Amino acid sequence: MRVKDLHLLPKFRDALTYLYVEHCRVEQDDRAIALWQAQGKTPVPCASLSLLMLGPGTSITHAAVATLADNGCLVLWCGEEGVRLYAHGLGLTRSAAYLLHQARLWANPRTRLQVVLRLYRMRFEEPLPDTLTLKQIRGKEGVRVREAYARASRETGVPWHGRAYRRDSWQAADPVNRALSAANSCLYGICHAAILALGLSPALGFIHTGKMLSFVYDVADLYKTRLSIPLAFRETAAGLQNLESRVRQACRDEFRRIFFLKTIIQDLQALLDLEALADSEDWEKYHQDEALPGGLWDPEEMETVAGGQNFAPDREEET
Amino acid sequence: MVVLILEKVPTSLRGELSRWFLEPKTGVFVGKVSALVRDLLWDKVCRGKGQGAALMIYNSNREQGFDIRSHGETSRQVVDFEGLLLIRIPQ
Numbered sequence: 001m002r003v004k005d006l007h008l009l010p011k012f013r014d015a016l017t018y019l020y021v022e023h024c025r026v027e028q029d030d031r032a033i034a035l036w037q038a039q040g041k042t043p044v045p046c047a048s049l050s051l052l053m054l055g056p057g058t059s060i061t062h063a064a065v066a067t068l069a070d071n072g073c074l075v076l077w078c079g080e081e082g083v084r085l086y087a088h089g090l091g092l093t094r095s096a097a098y099l100l101h102q103a104r105l106w107a108n109p110r111t112r113l114q115v116v117l118r119l120y121r122m123r124f125e126e127p128l129p130d131t132l133t134l135k136q137i138r139g140k141e142g143v144r145v146r147e148a149y150a151r152a153s154r155e156t157g158v159p160w161h162g163r164a165y166r167r168d169s170w171q172a173a174d175p176v177n178r179a180l181s182a183a184n185s186c187l188y189g190i191c192h193a194a195i196l197a198l199g200l201s202p203a204l205g206f207i208h209t210g211k212m213l214s215f216v217y218d219v220a221d222l223y224k225t226r227l228s229i230p231l232a233f234r235e236t237a238a239g240l241q242n243l244e245s246r247v248r249q250a251c252r253d254e255f256r257r258i259f260f261l262k263t264i265i266q267d268l269q270a271l272l273d274l275e276a277l278a279d280s281e282d283w284e285k286y287h288q289d290e291a292l293p294g295g296l297w298d299p300e301e302m303e304t305v306a307g308g309q310n311f312a313p314d315r316e317e318e319t
Numbered sequence: 320m321v322v323l324i325l326e327k328v329p330t331s332l333r334g335e336l337s338r339w340f341l342e343p344k345t346g347v348f349v350g351k352v353s354a355l356v357r358d359l360l361w362d363k364v365c366r367g368k369g370q371g372a373a374l375m376i377y378n379s380n381r382e383q384g385f386d387i388r389s390h391g392e393t394s395r396q397v398v399d400f401e402g403l404l405l406i407r408i409p410q
Contacts, residue, residue: 019403019405020400020401021400037407039409040396040407040410041407041410042405042408043406044405256401259402
């Protein structure tokens with residue numbers, strides 16, 4: 001049975017944040033979704049879940065994917081604890097309101113600059129004076145990152161000669177740089193998941209530009225000095241045996257410990273003012289009627305023109 | 320609100336619990352008691368369950384809005400997925 005009334009679905013902020021599973025079969029079970037493991041089956045309340053993350057060792061049936069999509073639960077295939085992102089399904093929202101909002105903010109230089117400044121301000125613990133130019137803020141940000149590296153180096157005793165890596169040769173970098181690259185790739189995976197979960201575009205970056213994951217880099221930069229830098233230095237100080245794999249595991253444990261996915265989603269909502277949008281008319285409209293045709297854009301009309309109509313003039317008017 | 324689900328416990332325990340709770344179905348108790356009384360009653364259940372088992376579900380400020388405690392060999396197990404509580408049904 002397809003879900004008819006989308007009002008039955010909890011809104012994103014009411015929904016449970018995420019469920020991460022590994023080593024199980026995900027199948028349809030009496031019109032619900034259940035995880036099958038050797039110990040038994042675990043039904044999943046998929047209509048009140050916003051994100052199902054499938055880790056290593058999972059398999060999923062077509063019927064289960066259809067039910068999850070119907071209930072607006074985004075499915076992501078990822079590495080352990082979301083440290084990589086391989087593929088994704090259909091997200092929660094039938095309304096493109098968030099995505100259009102992001103595109104509007106991105107397309108207008110004035111609003112884009114506001115978001116850029118907000119992204120920078122979110123990284124500083126102390127409030128920045130309003131008089132600073134973007135160039136000055138970039139300078140302050142450079143100092144902040146340099147201090148984070150120096151502090152981590154002081155605390156762990158791992159020598160630091162600057163961020164240096166060669167994209168064509170992983171082993172050419174020194175151990176702490178390899179650890180940093182591994183930690184950052186884990187961070188990109190989970191930020192990518194959060195962006196998709198909200199129905200935003202990973203490509204429309206505000207600070208970064210030009211790549212399919214520009215917005216992922218924007219968001220991940222909020223957390224590098226807090227998460228990946230101290231963690232990479234800590235793991236390097238602990239020894240060089242299986243360094244990259246230990247870093248990935250440490251990332252996973254840390255993400256779980258601080259409920260990181262939830263934090264990113266809350267930060268994204270604050271960054272782009274998404275809370276206000278979820279109550280907007282469009283949002284309600286598409287939630288009430290999933291198959292409602294979208295509007296047609298018109299530069300002269302203030303509102304969109306209704307879709308799903310034939311605008312050909314009547315025959316009598318034709319001459 | 321507190322919900323207690325008891326399996327195969329002595330009738331004396333069920334009788335005692337009916338002083339605080341309603342029993343809409345055999346072994347299922349519902350009521351509203353303070354956190355302190357709730358914990359004391361849970362201790363009583365754990366001590367007096369004999370060969371049986373017990374589940375207690377009560378309001379809390381977790382993401383799901385409730386918390387689940389279990390004691391003894393309940394027929395279904397509570398599984399914690401990083402803070403999300405689900406129920407596993409043995410096959």
